[in-house]
Amino acid sequence: MITETKLLSEHYDNPEFxxxxxxxxxxxxxxxxxxxxxxxxKIIDEVKxxxxxxxxxxxxxxxxxxxxxxxxxxTRYLLCNADEGEPGTFKDRKMxxxxxxxxxxxxxxxxxxxxxxxxxxxxxxEYDSCIEACEKAIEEAYKAxxxxxxxxxxxxxxDMDVYRGAGAYICGExxxxxxxxxxxxxxxxxxxxxxxxxxxLGKPTIVNNVETLAAVKYIIRDGADAYRKHGTEKSxxxxxxxxxxxxxxxKTVEVPLGMPLMDLIELCGGLKPGRKLKAVIPGGSSAPVLxxxxxxxxxxxxxxxxxxxxxxxxxAVIIIxxxxxxxxxxxxxxxFYHHESCGQCTPCRExxxxxxxxxxxxxxxxxxxxxxxxxxxxxxxMMGRTICALSDAAAxxxxxxxxxxxxxxxxxxxxxxxxVKGGLNA
Amino acid sequence: MFELSEEGKQFVKKELxxxxxxxxxxxxxxxxxxxxxxxxxxxxxxxxxxxxxDLPEADIYEVxxxxxxxxxxxVGQLHVQVCTNISCSMNxxxxxxxxxxxxxxxxxxxxxxxxxVTVSRVECLGSCDTAPMMQVNDRxxxxxxxxxxxxxxxxxxxxx
Numbered sequence: 001m002i003t004e005t006k007l008l009s010e011h012y013d014n015p016e017f018x019x020x021x022x023x024x025x026x027x028x029x030x031x032x033x034x035x036x037x038x039x040x041x042k043i044i045d046e047v048k049x050x051x052x053x054x055x056x057x058x059x060x061x062x063x064x065x066x067x068x069x070x071x072x073x074x075t076r077y078l079l080c081n082a083d084e085g086e087p088g089t090f091k092d093r094k095m096x097x098x099x100x101x102x103x104x105x106x107x108x109x110x111x112x113x114x115x116x117x118x119x120x121x122x123x124x125x126e127y128d129s130c131i132e133a134c135e136k137a138i139e140e141a142y143k144a145x146x147x148x149x150x151x152x153x154x155x156x157x158x159d160m161d162v163y164r165g166a167g168a169y170i171c172g173e174x175x176x177x178x179x180x181x182x183x184x185x186x187x188x189x190x191x192x193x194x195x196x197x198x199x200x201l202g203k204p205t206i207v208n209n210v211e212t213l214a215a216v217k218y219i220i221r222d223g224a225d226a227y228r229k230h231g232t233e234k235s236x237x238x239x240x241x242x243x244x245x246x247x248x249x250x251k252t253v254e255v256p257l258g259m260p261l262m263d264l265i266e267l268c269g270g271l272k273p274g275r276k277l278k279a280v281i282p283g284g285s286s287a288p289v290l291x292x293x294x295x296x297x298x299x300x301x302x303x304x305x306x307x308x309x310x311x312x313x314x315x316a317v318i319i320i321x322x323x324x325x326x327x328x329x330x331x332x333x334x335x336f337y338h339h340e341s342c343g344q345c346t347p348c349r350e351x352x353x354x355x356x357x358x359x360x361x362x363x364x365x366x367x368x369x370x371x372x373x374x375x376x377x378x379x380x381x382m383m384g385r386t387i388c389a390l391s392d393a394a395a396x397x398x399x400x401x402x403x404x405x406x407x408x409x410x411x412x413x414x415x416x417x418x419x420v421k422g423g424l425n426a
Numbered sequence: 427m428f429e430l431s432e433e434g435k436q437f438v439k440k441e442l443x444x445x446x447x448x449x450x451x452x453x454x455x456x457x458x459x460x461x462x463x464x465x466x467x468x469x470x471x472x473x474x475x476x477x478x479x480d481l482p483e484a485d486i487y488e489v490x491x492x493x494x495x496x497x498x499x500x501v502g503q504l505h506v507q508v509c510t511n512i513s514c515s516m517n518x519x520x521x522x523x524x525x526x527x528x529x530x531x532x533x534x535x536x537x538x539x540x541x542x543v544t545v546s547r548v549e550c551l552g553s554c555d556t557a558p559m560m561q562v563n564d565r566x567x568x569x570x571x572x573x574x575x576x577x578x579x580x581x582x583x584x585x586x
Contacts, residue, residue, distance in 0.1 A: 087511045087550035118446075125495045126551050128564040161444070166453050166493030169549070183449025184485075185492040201446055244513040244554035251555050285512060285550075316554070318512055332515050336549050342492075 002263045005230055007218050007238045008211065009254040012098045018133065020140040023101040029146055031221045035109040036154035038220075043113035047216060049224035051236030056081050056172070056209030057284065057314045058389075059302050062216070066114050068196035069204050076204040078111045078119035079195075080213055082134075083177060085124055085169040086284035087336060088316030091240040091252045092210040096123070096130035100137035103210055104160065106217040108146060111158050114206055118159050121210075122177050125165045134162050169340035173388045174207035175199075176342070187342045188388035211240055231257035235301035239315050243268045246275060246321040257312075261290075261298035265319060275321040279405070283313025285333050286393035288400030289326075309400070325423030326405040327412045330398065331356075331363040337394035348391035351382035355398050362409060365416035365425050372409045375402050428471050430478070434458050438478055448481065452489045455479060456496055465505065466497035494548075502537045502544035503586050504579065507561045510547040513554035518571075522558045523547050525572035526579070542583060 006012075016022025023029070035043060048063025069076055080103070084092040095103060103121070111119050123131050138160050141147045149157045163181055170176040171186040178200050180186035199205025215237060219227045228236045235257035241264060244250040248269030255264065261280060271277060280290045282298065288310040290298055298304060302312050320329065338356035343349045355378055358371050379395035386392075402409055408419045417425035430438065437458050441451035452475075459471045467490055476483035490496050497505075508514075508523040523534065527545050530538045537544045553559045556568030560575065567578050 084552050085550065088513060088554050089550075090552045090554055093552050124552070125493070126561060129566070163450070164454065164457070166456070167495035168493050180453070181450060182447060183445075183452040183489065185488055242554060244557060245516055250513075250557070281512070318516075318554075320516070324516060329512060329516075332510070332512055336511060339549060 002259075002267050004254050004267070005238050005256050006254050007230070008095065008099075008102065008214050008240060009252065012094065012252075017099055018097075018101075018137075020101060020137070020144060023099075028101055029105055029144075031217050032105050032108055032146060033152055035220050036112060036152055036156060040113050040115060043109065043220060046224050047113070047219055050219040050227040051224075051231075051234070052212065052215055052219060052227070053235070053302065054209055055211035055215070055239065055315070057086060057286070059312060062208060062212055065196060065208075066110075066206060068194060069114055069206065070197060074204055075118075076114060076116045076206070077200045078107060078114065078116045079174075079177065079181065079200065079205055079207045080107055080119065080121040081172060081174065081177060081207050081209045082121050082123040082127070082130065083165050083172040084127070084210070084314075085172045085340075086286065086314045086316055087333070088244055088281065088284050088318045089242050089314040090244075091242045091315065093127055093130055094252045095210055095214060095240070096127070096133055099214070100130075100133045101141070102217065103134070103214050104137055104141055105146075106213040106215065107160065108141075108151070108158055109220055110206075110208065110213055110216050112154075112156050116206070117157055118161075120161050120163045120181060122163045122165060122171070122181060124171075125167050131162055131164055138162065168342075169336075170342045170388070170390060173390065176388065177207060178205060185342070187344050188390075190387050232301050232303070234303050235312075239300070239312075241300065241315045241317050243317045243319065245281075245317075245319040246271060246323070247319045248272060255300070257301040258304070259300050261295050261300055261317075264300055264317060268319075271319070271321055275323060277319070278322045278324060279320040279326065281316075281318040281320070281397070283311045284316035285318075285336060286389075286396060287311045287313045288396050289320075289404060291404045294404075323420065323422060325412075325418040325420040326401055326408045327359070327363050327418065328424050330401040331359045333397050333401075334359045334394065337390065341390060341394075345386035345391065347382045347385045348394070351378055351391060352394045354378050355382075355394060359398070362412050363424055365412070367409075367413040369410065369413050372402055372406065372413065375399070428459075428463060428468065428474050430459065430462055430474075434462050435478065438475075442479060448479070449485070451479065452481065452486055453493070456486070456490055460496060465501045465503070466499060500537060502542050504543045504562055504582055506543060506545045506579065507548040507551070508545065509549070509551045509553070509557070509559055509561075511550035511554075514550075514557040514559060517557040519558035520547070522560070522570060522572055522575055526575060529576055542586065543579070 411419040
């Protein structure tokens with residue numbers, strides 16, 4: 001039987017875990033006490049050795065990112081990226097709602113390691129329940145002496161605050177988030193300089209995802225070697241996957257990286273009776289789509305999915321069965337990126353607009369055969385030419401949908417209706 | 427002329443001191459203004475906030491226009507935002523939005539004639555495991571059918 005490996009989500013079902021008393025009863029804040037007695041560099045080395053990679057989407061090694069901070073006394077900030085906006089992703093919301101102290105403990109340990117006096121949790125504006133839960137948990141942590149001056153007698157001071165976003169996918173991009181926190185439009189900034197050198201208000205800033213920061217607690221608790229026992233050589237640890245779409249039991253699951261995709265689907269109850277698997281978007285809407293042949297081979301880790309031309313992204317797995325029209329789904333995705341482009345870079349602003357128009361014209365039955373290649377052509381001109389990755393994030397699904405499901409696009413153009421029974425115009 | 431309540435003014439003052447930089451107070455202050463202005467922010471509100479915060483009007487205006495959660499025109503007392511992104515669409519999100527629009531006799535983005543309801547189609551709200559879903563003001567309503575959605579809206583309406 002396929003089962004979960006619950007490290008971060010072990011106590012999700014226990015409502016007591018949300019409050020500080022219940023959290024402490026289940027071992028909460030013990031790791032913080034131990035960490036504060038450790039050498040700061042030892043914590044960074046441990047995180048590096050664990051192989052932990054950013055769980056928000058980019059998959060950059062966390063310890064290496066921390067290592068980019070300048071070696072001086074300049075004030076540095078820790079920014080928790082809780083702007084979960086990648087379509088299909090809901091794992092961070094679950095954590096903030098059910099285990100806010102786990103995130104906060106991970107953040108204090110991380111802040112201590114990088115010697116940061118101040119951190120923010122930047123939460124997307126729609127997540128009212130998370131904002132409430134985190135604000136309450138921070139208040140409790142202050143009262144208990146885990147935040148503020150001289151934490152647990154260690155001499156380390158740290159303040160933490162919540163910042164509410166206001167509805168913009170682009171603020172999940174770390175420099176966009178920094179712009180937003182600075183009270184501006186959430187437009188990304190050109191890198192370099194990277195935030196670790198010049199971030200919030202020009203000061204060194206580390207931006208890490210919710211799940212990443214929570215994982216730090218478990219790496220320090222169990223040690224890097226124990227953490228590495230989960231997952232694969234290059235994709236270490238467990239990962240929270242947000243599984244949705246056409247599965248019987250859509251939910252967040254925690255499994256070791258490297259689990260076969262088909263096992264993950266089974267873990268979520270499999271497909272609905274009588275339905276066949278058609279495609280999977282394995283890492284949020286930015287990730288190139290997998291067809292059935294890919295799915296059979298796919299393992300849920302950074303390297304395996306890259307080999308299949310896709311990516312792990314935020315771990316948002318959208319299962320698509322044979323009742324869906326791929327033209328229709330791509331139209332939904334293209335509308336999203338057009339809506340969310342910040343407008344700063346021409347290839348993205350114009351490219352997402354044109355992709356949206358072309359795919360929608362096909363989905364209305366007005367497409368021409370040459371439009372199918374035009375999608376790929378426009379997408380090619382959008383990649384690698386902009387300040388941030390949003391442009392690529394729109395181009396990648398576009399090219400993958402067209403190349404893997406070309407027959408559906410051609411059918412739609414020729415017949416003016418979806419190839420799928422019950423699909424658009426069909 | 428729009429003016430914040432005394433409590434609202436105190437809130438803005440505190441926000442201006444809360445962060446490392448005064449500009450970080452713009453987003454929270456816009457939320458407050460929107461709340462006190464019946465759910466949306468007018469140009470007049472922006473001008474008012476500029477004076478109150480002693481920050482350039484253009485800087486507040488561009489923040490206001492950038493983020494989708496600041497409403498640029500009046501909305502109903504119940505702001506119904508139906509997710510029509512991938513997983514919700516696959517599970518009937520668009521039909522749900524159409525059904526609610528029809529029931530209230532409004533087009534997407536419009537306010538109903540009694541001022542009670544605005545229905546909009548929105549992008550992913552991070553609740554894909556409970557698709558289809560929608561947000562009504564600050565609340566998430568999940569695992570909906572057209573019937574259960576209308577039922578819950580009726581009960582929210584009666585609380586107004």
